[in-house]
Structure formats: C-alpha cells, structure tokens
Amino acid sequence: MDKNLRREIILDNFQNPFHKKDGTFDGYIKINTNNESCIDNLDIYFKVEGGYIIDAYFNGEACAISTSATSIMLRRLIGKTILEAENLLKNYQNMINEKPYDENLLEDLIVYDEIYLQPNRKNCALLPSKAIERLVKDLKK
Amino acid sequence: MNREDFEILKSDIIFFDNNATTFKPKEVVDAVVEYYTKYTSNAHRGDYKTSLKVDMRYEEVRELVKDYINAESSKEIVFTSGATDSLNMVAFGFFKNILKKGDEVLITKLEHASNVLPWLELESEIGIKVKYAKLDENLKLTPKSLEESLTKNTKLVSLAHVTNTIGDVRDIEKIGEILKKKNIYFVVDAAQSIGHRKIDVRRSNIDFLAFSGHKMLGPTGVGVLYGKYDLLVKMHPTRVGGGMNSYFESDGSFMYHEPPSKFEAGTGNIAGVIGLGSAIKYINKVGLKNIEKHDQELKDYLLKRLLEVENVTVLNKNAESANILFNIDGVFPQDTAVYLDHYNICVRAGNHCAKLLKDELGIKNTCRISLYLYNTKEEIDKLIEVLKNSKNIFEVVI
Structure with missing residues (x-):
C-alpha cells in the first residue's frame, strides 16, 4: 500500500475515530484493554445478539496507532459472527507478528502491515485485539 | 558537566529521562x-x-x-x-x-x-x-x-x-x-x-x-x-x-x-x-551544590525555550526541580515520545507512576523531561528545534 495513503487512513481514524464515545449503555459487554509498558488504556463495548456482534464502541486514552487500530477493527467487526471475528483477529495478529495471513479478509486493517518495522509500536497495534480475544473466549464458554 | 566520564554519552543519545534512571560514570x-x-x-x-x-x-x-x-x-x-x-x-x-x-x-x-x-x-x-x-x-x-x-x-x-x-x-x-x-x-x-x-x-x-x-x-x-x-x-x-x-x-x-x-x-x-x-x-x-546549580540553570533555560514553542503547553511552569511536564497540543504524549525518539531524544510519556496526579492536574498523561548533571543547553536547543518542526509529527510516527 502507498505510504501516504496508509498514513492518511491511520491518521483519519485517530483524529475522527469510528464509534468512539463516552458513556455506558444497556446491553453492552465492557472489556478494558491496556498496555502494561505504556499508557494506552481503552474500554471497548460490544453488543452481541444471536452469535453476531451487532454493535461496538470504545472510549479511553491511547496513541495514534492504538486508537486508529481500534477504530478500524470495530468497523470491521460489526455484523460478524463470533467465529468470523475470531478468524479476523487471528489473521490480524499474524500480520502484526509477520506470519502468513489473508490480506483480503483484513481489508483496510492491512494499513498496519509494516508496523513490525517499529517493534515498539506492535503492542499499540495489538491493543484492540487483546479485548476481542477476551470477548471471543468469554462467549465461547 | 563531566560528560567525558559517561561512556554512553559517546553515542549521540540525548537522555532527558533522569527521573526514571541515570547514566553511570x-x-x-x-x-x-x-x-x-x-x-x-x-x-x-x-x-x-x-x-x-x-x-x-x-x-x-x-x-x-x-x-x-x-x-x-x-x-x-x-x-x-x-x-x-x-x-x-x-x-x-x-x-x-x-x-x-x-x-x-x-x-x-x-x-x-x-x-x-x-x-x-x-x-x-x-x-x-x-x-x-x-x-x-x-x-x-x-x-x-x-x-x-x-x-x-x-x-x-x-x-x-x-x-x-x-x-x-x-x-x-x-x-x-x-x-x-x-x-x-x-x-x-x-x-x-x-x-x-x-x-x-x-x-x-x-x-x-x-x-x-x-x-x-x-x-x-x-x-x-x-x-x-x-x-x-x-x-x-x-x-x-x-x-x-x-x-x-x-x-x-x-x-x-x-x-x-x-x-x-x-x-x-x-x-x-x-x-x-x-x-x-x-x-x-563533583559536589551536590554544583549539581543543584547546574540543574537549576538548565531547568530555567529549558522552561524559557519551551515557552517559545507555539503548539507546546508546559504544565508545571513553577517547577522547582529540573523536571518539566509538557504536551504538544492535539498529540498523545506517547506519540510525542516516539517522535522525539526518532531524533534520539529520550523522554518519558505517561502518568509517571503518580496515578493520583490526574485528580489535581486534570490531565492524565504528559511528556516529562528530567535533567541531570550531564545534560547541556545544546541538547535543549536540539529538542526545541525538533519540537518547533513537529508539524510533521505523524509523518514520523506513523
């Protein structure tokens, strides 16, 4: 992907994040995600019905990479089943960790395909995935 | 002062995180x-x-x-x-x-x-x-x-x-x-x-x-x-x-x-x-008195120069020790720290383990510069230059 386009997508999702709003609403599962080594700290809220993630939003404080990754990730997750979410997540984590992944499945999440070049930002890109991992685990119980 | 005693300073690192730890002579x-x-x-x-x-x-x-x-x-x-x-x-x-x-x-x-x-x-x-x-x-x-x-x-x-x-x-x-x-x-x-x-x-x-x-x-x-x-x-x-x-x-x-x-x-x-x-x-x-004097002079200089930078807010203008908190307007402190690291300038971003400070300051996270005897005015000048050019910050950190 073109470097400028990649930056534009990330920056746009940082400065105008998708579904970032304060407050708690009925029917949502709240999951906190934070990085021990830094100050990123987000609460992500999921609404799940009939095995589908029908809505999600988030709030908190985090850097440009964490915030934008959460924004893009939530947009991709809404409407997916738990199993689809799990698959998306697995491919996303593989991409961040330089393992084989399905590019088509990830859509615009591929803007982080070179984040491994900055090892100290890998955890930032993985911040939302920690929360989704827990959601999937809890719902599969 | 005494920079020659610190082997690590032979690299071009600018270490402004002395509240976290210090270099060893x-x-x-x-x-x-x-x-x-x-x-x-x-x-x-x-x-x-x-x-x-x-x-x-x-x-x-x-x-x-x-x-x-x-x-x-x-x-x-x-x-x-x-x-x-x-x-x-x-x-x-x-x-x-x-x-x-x-x-x-x-x-x-x-x-x-x-x-x-x-x-x-x-x-x-x-x-x-x-x-x-x-x-x-x-x-x-x-x-x-x-x-x-x-x-x-x-x-x-x-x-x-x-x-x-x-x-x-x-x-x-x-x-x-x-x-x-x-x-x-x-x-x-x-x-x-x-x-x-x-x-x-x-x-x-x-x-x-x-x-x-x-x-x-x-x-x-x-x-x-x-x-x-x-x-x-x-x-x-x-x-x-x-x-x-x-x-x-x-x-x-x-x-x-x-x-x-x-x-x-x-x-x-x-x-x-x-x-x-x-x-x-x-x-x-070296003498604690000399270190204290050096700390004070550098801190005053840092404060004076930081206030020159348009899009930077200093949060503790009345600091007594050589320790300044600041943010670049509209930029998350961690992104600022990553940006400065690009120029080999080490600062701390976060709440600095003082998680109750937010109740008093009204701001949760900041960037912190903490100085010590081996820091210099030239290093501060470099920091100011980099901060003044921070309009391109996202081109560097993303």
Whole structure:
C-alpha cells in the first residue's frame, strides 16, 4: 500500500475515530484493554445478539496507532459472527507478528502491515485485539 | 558537566529521562566490574582474603551513606533493593505493628505508587485511613498546608522530598520540625532528590528515609533504608533467612541480629552496594551544590525555550526541580515520545507512576523531561528545534 495513503487512513481514524464515545449503555459487554509498558488504556463495548456482534464502541486514552487500530477493527467487526471475528483477529495478529495471513479478509486493517518495522509500536497495534480475544473466549464458554 | 566520564554519552543519545534512571560514570561501572573480575566472594562469610575485602568494601559503603545523609551511625543504614523495597519494609515491618484502626497516614496525591500502595494495603489490612494533604494552586505542598491537614489521628506523614511529576521540592526541614513537635512519624521518599540536593536526616528529623541507587548514578537493584536506630530495633524484618539470625533451634527458638543486618537476609546485591559507594564518592567529588546549580540553570533555560514553542503547553511552569511536564497540543504524549525518539531524544510519556496526579492536574498523561548533571543547553536547543518542526509529527510516527 502507498505510504501516504496508509498514513492518511491511520491518521483519519485517530483524529475522527469510528464509534468512539463516552458513556455506558444497556446491553453492552465492557472489556478494558491496556498496555502494561505504556499508557494506552481503552474500554471497548460490544453488543452481541444471536452469535453476531451487532454493535461496538470504545472510549479511553491511547496513541495514534492504538486508537486508529481500534477504530478500524470495530468497523470491521460489526455484523460478524463470533467465529468470523475470531478468524479476523487471528489473521490480524499474524500480520502484526509477520506470519502468513489473508490480506483480503483484513481489508483496510492491512494499513498496519509494516508496523513490525517499529517493534515498539506492535503492542499499540495489538491493543484492540487483546479485548476481542477476551470477548471471543468469554462467549465461547 | 563531566560528560567525558559517561561512556554512553559517546553515542549521540540525548537522555532527558533522569527521573526514571541515570547514566553511570565509568568509575561506577569499573567498581562493579572489579568486584566480578578481581575479588568475587560473599560478604560476612569467609576468612579468606577476597571475602574479607568484600566485607570491608561493603561496610565502607554503609559509612559513606551515613555521612552522605548525615545519619548518626552506620547501623542506621540498611541496604535494600531500592526505594520501593525500603518503603515496603517500613510499612509492613514497622507501621503495620504499631498503627491501629482509625489512625491516619497523611500523604499527597502527587506521591509515587511506592509511597501510596503500601499505605492503601495497610488501610485494607488493618483499617488505618489514608488522607491526602492540601496543595496550593501550583500543586505545591507548603509546611502551612501540611500543618492544616494534620488531625489528632495523624500518626504518620509520608512524603516525597521532590515529586517526580510537577517537581515540587518539599521543605522537609520545616515539615520535620512541625512533626517533631506533634510527635508524628516522618517518612521521606528521597528517590528523586538523593542525587540532586543535600539531605540531612537529623536536621530534618526524619524517622525513615528511602532511596534507590540507580537514580543517583549507581547500579539498579540497590537502595537504602535509613531508620533512626531505636525505630529499627523495634521494626520487624519482612524477610528472614541466612545472614540475619543469631541462632535458631529445633525447639522453635530463634534470635535475630541487631540492625542493620537483621534486615539483610540472604546474599545482598554486593556488586550493587559497591557500585553505590562509588556513585556517592563520584557525587561528593563533583559536589551536590554544583549539581543543584547546574540543574537549576538548565531547568530555567529549558522552561524559557519551551515557552517559545507555539503548539507546546508546559504544565508545571513553577517547577522547582529540573523536571518539566509538557504536551504538544492535539498529540498523545506517547506519540510525542516516539517522535522525539526518532531524533534520539529520550523522554518519558505517561502518568509517571503518580496515578493520583490526574485528580489535581486534570490531565492524565504528559511528556516529562528530567535533567541531570550531564545534560547541556545544546541538547535543549536540539529538542526545541525538533519540537518547533513537529508539524510533521505523524509523518514520523506513523
């Protein structure tokens, strides 16, 4: 992907994040995600019905990479089943960790395909995935 | 000043995170290496030459620390793993046994986690109350506001000498005087001041003092707990084992050594202690007064230059220690730190382990610049240049 386009997508999702709003609403599962080594700290809220993630939003404080990754990730997750979410997540984590992944499945999440070049930002890109991992685990119980 | 003594400065690193840790002069590194290459032995164990040498060096450092903080006796100096360890020992070895339900511990919302959590633990374990002293509009703790915050139930005041966030230098001499009159215990966390300004535990009537070696040019993993001797006698060890007991029998009887060895169970950080001694000698040679003067000049210069930068907000313009908090408008502090790192400038982003500060400052996260003797005006000029050009910040960090 073109470097400028990649930056534009990330920056746009940082400065105008998708579904970032304060407050708690009925029917949502709240999951906190934070990085021990830094100050990123987000609460992500999921609404799940009939095995589908029908809505999600988030709030908190985090850097440009964490915030934008959460924004893009939530947009991709809404409407997916738990199993689809799990698959998306697995491919996303593989991409961040330089393992084989399905590019088509990830859509615009591929803007982080070179984040491994900055090892100290890998955890930032993985911040939302920690929360989704827990959601999937809890719902599969 | 003295940059040639620091091997690491031969690279082009600009280190502005001296509240987190400090670089080590060659003498300190050499002292540690010498222990490992010339006379490795355990302390207090052998009758052979190298072991005796270790004993001598180890105990010599106790004397150095005693003089450095003007304690009455080297028996009041306990080696620990750092300020956190020291404060935990005081809370759980001493105060847990003498405080009762309803007794109050007075701290401030600017304290580091290591001077908050031990007291919160005691609050939940034995029912003491943790209270927060009033601060003035600049978040400064004055002796007057401290005195006004005392109640008849206050048994202990535990304060950082210098805060690691807004850079408030507390008047511990005056505070010590107030607390002595009222018969209230005084614990001082000197982690941020010990390598920067003179501390006199007797003049300030300090009951317990905690600090770390690595924030004063020494090695990591070593620190000191100072306690008035009669208090150390009453204090319980929080760790027991080898090297600290006089005897133990199968009938269940046992006896511990006198302080300080009562508190030094197991093999200590010998290399660390020897390195700490070397760091104290180094600081004595440079002169704390000279370091303090250098700190002040640099801090004033940094503040003046930062205020020139349009899109930068300084959050503690009244800082007394060489420690400035700032943010670039509209940029998350971690992104700022990553941006500066691109130019080899190391700053800290975050809440700086003072998670209650947000209640007072209204801002959760900031970037922090903390200076020390080897920092220069030229380094500050470089920082200002990079900050002035920060319009391209996202091209660098994304």
